[in-house]
Amino acid sequence: MDRDVALLVRIIEHTPIGIVILTTEQNIRYVNMLAAHMFNCDRDRLLGEPVGQFINDRPGEIPWRELWPSIIGGNIHEVKVGISRRDSEEVTCAVTAFYLGGKEGQQDAVVLVFRDITHELRTDEQLEKKNIEMAKMNTELIRSNAELKRLSEMKSNFLSIASHELKTPLTSIMGYSDIIVDNMKERLDEGVYRMIESINRAAGRLNKVINNILDVTRIDQKKLRLKPEMFLLSFAVKDCIEELTQLAAQRGIRFNCSFPDNLPEFYGDRSRILQVFTNLFTNAIKYSPDGSAIEVSVVAEDRNRFHITVRDQGIGIDTGDQEHIFDPFYEVGEISKHSTDQMKFKGGGMGLGLSIAKGIIERHGGRIWVESEGVRPGEFLGSTFHILLPVWSEIGWDDLERERATSVSAAMRIVKPADARGAPGGNGSLDEGKPTILLIDTDHEAVEVARMVLENAFTMITAPTAELGLSLAFQRKPSMILLDSFLPGLDGFRICNILRSQDETRTTPIIFLSSMIRREEIEKCFACGADDFIVKPFSGRELMDKIWQILMKKKADTVK
Numbered sequence: 001m002d003r004d005v006a007l008l009v010r011i012i013e014h015t016p017i018g019i020v021i022l023t024t025e026q027n028i029r030y031v032n033m034l035a036a037h038m039f040n041c042d043r044d045r046l047l048g049e050p051v052g053q054f055i056n057d058r059p060g061e062i063p064w065r066e067l068w069p070s071i072i073g074g075n076i077h078e079v080k081v082g083i084s085r086r087d088s089e090e091v092t093c094a095v096t097a098f099y100l101g102g103k104e105g106q107q108d109a110v111v112l113v114f115r116d117i118t119h120e121l122r123t124d125e126q127l128e129k130k131n132i133e134m135a136k137m138n139t140e141l142i143r144s145n146a147e148l149k150r151l152s153e154m155k156s157n158f159l160s161i162a163s164h165e166l167k168t169p170l171t172s173i174m175g176y177s178d179i180i181v182d183n184m185k186e187r188l189d190e191g192v193y194r195m196i197e198s199i200n201r202a203a204g205r206l207n208k209v210i211n212n213i214l215d216v217t218r219i220d221q222k223k224l225r226l227k228p229e230m231f232l233l234s235f236a237v238k239d240c241i242e243e244l245t246q247l248a249a250q251r252g253i254r255f256n257c258s259f260p261d262n263l264p265e266f267y268g269d270r271s272r273i274l275q276v277f278t279n280l281f282t283n284a285i286k287y288s289p290d291g292s293a294i295e296v297s298v299v300a301e302d303r304n305r306f307h308i309t310v311r312d313q314g315i316g317i318d319t320g321d322q323e324h325i326f327d328p329f330y331e332v333g334e335i336s337k338h339s340t341d342q343m344k345f346k347g348g349g350m351g352l353g354l355s356i357a358k359g360i361i362e363r364h365g366g367r368i369w370v371e372s373e374g375v376r377p378g379e380f381l382g383s384t385f386h387i388l389l390p391v392w393s394e395i396g397w398d399d400l401e402r403e404r405a406t407s408v409s410a411a412m413r414i415v416k417p418a419d420a421r422g423a424p425g426g427n428g429s430l431d432e433g434k435p436t437i438l439l440i441d442t443d444h445e446a447v448e449v450a451r452m453v454l455e456n457a458f459t460m461i462t463a464p465t466a467e468l469g470l471s472l473a474f475q476r477k478p479s480m481i482l483l484d485s486f487l488p489g490l491d492g493f494r495i496c497n498i499l500r501s502q503d504e505t506r507t508t509p510i511i512f513l514s515s516m517i518r519r520e521e522i523e524k525c526f527a528c529g530a531d532d533f534i535v536k537p538f539s540g541r542e543l544m545d546k547i548w549q550i551l552m553k554k555k556a557d558t559v560k
């Protein structure tokens, strides 16, 4: 038995937990080795000392002194306390205290069991601090994200509104200068004529820039609309190269094309695909040395995909830039690397061409990327652009797109180039004399431009208000009505509905003129019965072509 007691005492003495036994007056009767170490004090000096001098209350915990009566009453308590250590830093302990009632001949005692939790607490505190920091960072991130989204939307809206606002005055500049350049060369002083030609070119360039910005906004807002039709990609490549012949010839650059004979047709938006080719081919010309060659090939990669490659012998593209050049407004921009000395071929872009190309290709369900060994001074490592396009795109063309495409391509089949300026058909009055066109628009400048362009071929009547427009439409029964979508009061859509509901004008072709071409807008045009729409600013040629195209289709439909 004595040996057991001796063993127990040794265990208590060496256990890695601090144990202190107190008298009911809170004086120390016993401390084990670890407890003495915690108090950082010799055991002999501790014995008989009041324990309270070593114990400090911790904020948020019940004060030690208040617990004592409950402990003596037989309750077990656990509390966090600070332990003052002689000549050393305070440690934090979890203390469990309980009462041992004395048996016969034995004194009552209170036992305190200490566990040093300083390190644990520090880790917990650090963790908590980290958690709070993370939560703050998270909130900040969410806030910045929302702010970025807001700014990006603001940017897109700004770009869209600014571009539309620019388009209205540009209508007049382009329209008037088109007319002068096309018809008044003999009547003008040569110097004046050249200045106007230059205004006309500048307006054309500005129009392209605005269209590019609008395209980027549409792609960004996922509002790029496509008008699908069946066509041969090889023909599209050839058409595009033909357009660029002069530009390439000025630099002695040749295009070498290769297409297999039996290439299937592609179903997609021809003019958008042409836009992609134009961007790639002009870049290839721009960034290549004079006298070099550009190889273009279209192959059926497998039964489902076309693979188009455009390989140039130009300055190449740094590997670090290759993934960024498809971002909007990204320009590698070192025009010093351009190969030609001719200033007019250097740079000059806005970094939008490739991002638009990517948007168009991806909208068709395809992929575009570039390969280049990079850029080395004095060397032309060249670049190869690749496009994969699904033969039959899986993307859901909406009904409007399909319907529009079918009607336009049907019209295109009927209107042969030779016929285009022949006698059109209309409301039964077209074969005799000039057809009448009614233009309902408040925009004085647009009316003047249209009048000057159309006057020779058509009898023009114009109405600056919806009411007058309607009454002229019923009285004069024009062959075609051009209608602004933004008329004050009765807007263009409501006028169109009224015109379609009346016998006199039920089948009269109606073209909307609009400077806003949002998806909902276009849908509204067709939903209320319009035949087509023209985006302001329109060029004189575009307006003329569209009118003839629709009148010819109308004529063909009446003959059927």
Ligand code: ADP
Pocket: 279, 283, 284, 287, 312, 314, 315, 316, 317, 325, 330, 331, 332, 333, 334, 348, 349, 350, 351, 352, 353, 354, 355, 383
């Ligand atoms: P930009 O209108 O400025 O040419 P793009 O979006 O078409 O804009 O091209 C972005 C950048 O990619 C250009 O600034 C140019 O540095 C680089 N790039 C595009 N095509 C080529 C090419 N064929 N060879 C070398 N660099 C090219």
